[in-house]
Amino acid sequence: MLSRTALGVFRLNGQFLAISEELAKPAGLTAAWWQVLGAVLREPLPVAGIARSMGITRQSVQRIADLLVAKGLAEYAPNPAHRRAKLLRPTEEGRGAVDRIGPGHAALAARLTAELGDAAFAETVRALERLASALDALESAAPSATSSAAPSAAVPAPAPE
Secondary structure (H helix, E strand, O other), X not given: OHHHHHHHHHHHHHHHHHHHHHHHHHHOOOHHHXXXXXXXXXXXXXXXXXXXXXXXXXXXXXXXXXXXXXXXXXXXXXXXXXXXXXXXXXXXXXXXXXXXXXXXXXXXXXXHHHHHOHHHHHHHHHHHHXXXXXXXXXXXXXXXXXXXXXXXXXXXXXXXX
């Protein structure tokens, strides 16, 4: 069951990345830029906080944040809680770029809802959230159990289920 789940999530990840690239392109963004900007739309966050919320490395977020700042889509602000870890926040230009993605995003959401149905779509979201929470709990309880897995376990082989 784990192999089948992981393979399904990997496939979904690829599908979502491809769709996100297409949605973001007309706004002059990439999927990764959109993801980082989206993480700070409600409130500015330090790069490490963005990385934690997205489940990727701080270095990856730092590289994207620096690009967003260089393009005028985001800016660094002082962080009252930590002198050295500045906060990233979108500029008006960055907010505008994300806003331009909205109609395409809404259209895709409507099409997915029509395909799955409201109840099934909501249950899919809940199931994915439960899976993420369960994996977080396992990692918190025994970090070595998930991080010391053999390299061959990183990409599960299909197994009869």
